[in-house]
Amino acid sequence: MEIAKKITLLFAILSAIIISLLSGFVWYFANDFAFEDFYKRLEARVKITAQIKLYEDENNKAYAQMRNQYLERLPAERAFIIEANPKKNNSLKADIVLPKTFVQSINSGKTARYRIENHFYAGKYFKIGNKDYIVIVSANDPFGFRELKDLQKILIIGFFLSVVLSFWVGWRFSNYMLMPLRNIIKSVKRIKAENLHLRLDVKKGSDEMSQLAETFNNMLNRLETAFETQNNFISNASHELRTPLTIISGEVELAIKSNQDPAKQQLALNKIKDEADRLEHILTSLLGLAQSGFNGKNQPWEEVRMDELLWEIKESVHQVHPDSIIDIDLSRLPENEELLTARVNKNLIKLAISNIVSNACKYSNYKPVHVLIENTGNTISVAVTDQGIGIPQTDVQHIFEPFFRASNTNDYKGYGVGLPLSLNIIRLHRGSIAIKSQEGIGTEIKILLPHSGWLFTSS
Known part of the structure; x- marks a missing residue:
């Protein structure tokens, strides 16, 4: 009905x-x-x-x-x-x-x-x-x-007339009150994947219909962003995967033709290995991006002391970049250790912070990287500050897009998937990332995560 x-x-x-x-x-x-x-x-x-x-x-x-x-x-x-x-x-x-x-x-x-x-x-x-x-x-x-x-007759007749009148008034009233909802339904039916830019007309006011229309518009904004991100992701991923495959195919042909020249064959094989490693890294990163998009319900979660996790991250980054200098600042630790405990997927959150710390070491030419951990009310803050090349202001808004690389990173090896992966993981943990950078001076990336006590009371 x-x-x-x-x-x-x-x-x-x-x-x-x-x-x-x-x-x-x-x-x-x-x-x-x-x-x-x-x-x-x-x-x-x-x-x-x-x-x-x-x-x-x-x-x-x-x-x-x-x-x-x-x-x-x-x-x-x-x-x-x-x-x-x-x-x-x-x-x-x-x-x-x-x-x-x-x-x-x-x-x-x-x-x-x-x-x-x-x-x-x-x-x-x-x-x-x-x-x-x-x-x-x-x-x-x-x-x-x-x-x-006579009064009895009047009351009986008046009763039936009043019921009929109330039915008619109720029908007109319900149609009048539900007209905005019908308009919203018609507008939503017209919106498809190819015209996600369309939006509902939001009337001025704070009634439920205005809130519903605004909620639909917010959902459409997220859907449009997701579709655009997906299209860009597919386009960039196909390009990034095609490049090493093309190089590998060319080097294999060169190696076959150079079977009489061991030096050229060895050079081609080395190139094939490098591109295969690059392809493996890209695929691993794509898998990480896909996994970080899960809702987190089927992944293992546990209580983790974030200050202790930073020491593990420092050790893992040293294995990849032995020349890195990472200074962990514990001067602002709260007395209550629960304020530094977060309910997280340890492997994912470790991967997210490791990517940021690793980038800080790489793009600062292994100058000292400062990592500060503190509690700011309901959140745990981890700030990673480097003295590297910085990010041009025109590129800052794009650095979390998959496969995007800043214009001043041509001399550094990378694939543009580390920061997007970190952002997805942090969002999965109900956190956020803030960035502040100046070209030629350095970059500061701050990770904000809810601590366990706040997460339990808010949920």
Whole structure:
């Protein structure tokens, strides 16, 4: 069932319940008021009848005259005076046998009331000398009863008309409120892979529809970026893989033709080995990029002291770059060691930081590299600072793109996959990377990771 129909149906049901409750209240109080007024008129006649018929008073004739002259006679009005018999008090017979509750109410000294359809009874106990009497007056109330019947019809007709009206209003209201949602659905249906640049029209305001449209636009921004990154990645990867394969193919042909010249053959074989190593490195990096794009749920996570991990990274970088000088600064360590503990995939995070430290050593021509670790509130900060060639300002915004290399790195061997890989791994760990560089002076890359305590409380 469509949302508009559900809203309309729910609105109609709630309206019907509210209207029925309101009608019930109106009927109850109108019924009570109409009967109460007529009963009081009967009770007044009970007292007058008792005064005229039971009490010996010189004014009785005047009472009777005033009663006949000024007090209207009710339809089917009748008065009954019954001598009370204490031994037979279980029932009273006027024009009908009145119920026991009526008799019990009279015997207790109260004014009793009783009604059958439109015929009303009122009675009261009187003690005159040594005798006990019960005076009962009965009459019909055609006008009040007819008014209640008319009110009942009006309430029933009004109920059904109100339900129909509420259904129509609910239908119009739900369609009006859901129109922005239908527009969003139509706009989203028009967006496909080939026109991801299209965006939804976001109305001014902070209502849920505006938030939904803005959320869709943010999702489309991420999708468009992902598609562009994927296209660029495929294009660059195919180019980077084709280059060493082309060189290997050419060198193999050269080696085959130079079977009489061992020196040329050896040179070609060495070139083939270098390009094969390069191809292996590129494939390994591509595999790392792919793995770092996982959601992390199926990968092993553990608690790792980041300051201890830095010493392992220093040792692994020394194995690749024996001439590197890495200075680990522990001067800002917090007293609480938990503030330096992060829940990470140790192999991946080690690879990410190793890439950054290794680049710092390589592009600084093995000048000292400073690594500072500290806790900044909810995060662990690892800042890697070198004194190398720096990055041109025009290239800084592109260094995290796969296979991109800065314009001043031609003299250095590399493939442009280390930093993108590191960024993917850091994002996988809910962290971020900040970079500050000046050409000819050096570069500082800061890695920010959430420590374990903050990660657990926030999740």
